[in-house]
Structure formats: C-alpha cells, structure tokens
Amino acid sequence: GAGVSQSPSNKVTEKGKDVELRCDPISGHTALYWYRQSLGQGLEFLIYFQGNSAPDKSGLPSDRFSAERTGGSVSTLTIQRTQQEDSAVYLCASSPPGGIQYFGAGTRLSVL
C-alpha cells in the first residue's frame, strides 16, 4: 500500500505570507505526528493527533503554527505570517496506536 504522502514537496514563500502543508497518512493509522527538521537541529516534535482525542500541541514553537486533522485522516499544518527562521523540512509521520512511525518525504519550506 501507499506510504505517507506529503505535499507540496517544496514550497518557497515570502516572509509574512501564510502557508499550508498537507499530510496523507497511511490508511488505518490512527496516530499522526508533525516534526520539523532544521539544519543542525535534528527533528523536533511539533504536534500529535491520536484518533478523536484532543491533539498534543506541546511542540508548536509559536501561535503562528497550527494544525488540524479532518475525519481522522488528512492533516494540514498551517504557518501564519512566515518568518525566515521557519525555513526547514516539515515531516509528517503516522502509526498505529503505540506502533512504529512511518515518515513521509517531507515538505521543504524556504521563506525568503
């Protein structure tokens, strides 16, 4: 079956613009995670969805970042008023409850 799909694969935007990043998880996976990978920083956890429970937003770096997951499947990460320090690769992962996380290829965001 298909793996985790993320779109777009690359996004270039101007400082101050809003961006939306999309994640299609593996069918049947109830858990979905967003991470950010910056040069020299490794992967940082952003937000986690599990089924119908309230999301764990403890990793979001500021209130400019938000995410939603519709129908327990597709998720969108939104960054408002983008800043240059938001430039990074945004990775999505999905898993069965407590299971192995499978990652997408990521969206490479460049803020000019």
Next chain:
Amino acid sequence: QKEVEQDPGPLSVPEGAIVSLNCTYSNSAFQYFMWYRQYSRKGPELLMYTYSSGNKEDGRFTAQVDKSSKYISLFIRDSQPSDSATYLCAIPLTGGGNKLTFGTGTQLKVEL
C-alpha cells in the same frame, strides 16, 4: 542540555569498514531506543529498536544500549556504499503519545 546528544559527523569510511555511531541521553526514565536511517531528501525510516540493555543484532547491524551510562550505539559491519545516509537515534519521550526526541543525526559516507 538536550535530551539526546549525537555527534553530527560527517563520518567517512572505506567500504568494508566497521562503523560505530553513538548517542547519549539525559533521562534515565527513557525505556526504549531506536535508530532511524535517512537518505538524502527522504523521510527517516526505522532501522532498529531495542528495549533493554545489551545488544540486538539484525544482519550487519547491531544496536547496543548501556542504561547505566545512558549511552546507545549502532554498529554497522562490512559497510557498503548503500549505507551512506544520515543515522538518527530516537527515543520516545515520557508522558505518553509515543512522541520521539531525536539526536541531530550522524552523516555517514561509505566510499569505494
């Protein structure tokens, strides 16, 4: 102090060499440990995981955990050019949700 520390490399070895990749962690409550491999412009993929102190072997790969020293290692025997990638150690954070904290990753190049 970061929860997981990893030497970023880069590490360059000749084909056939034994490679040792290492991480240290700060929280003695961490229960289990993972190694992910990430090829350029791809998402991380799980390579190995282990729950206990000692060694776990899978083909050319051996994961080693020393909980008394809070030190984890990944050994690659008979390294191949196809092993050239970034290797990330990862540990699930305490508090539930299976959120992962990652080392910064070690970039490995295996040369012919």
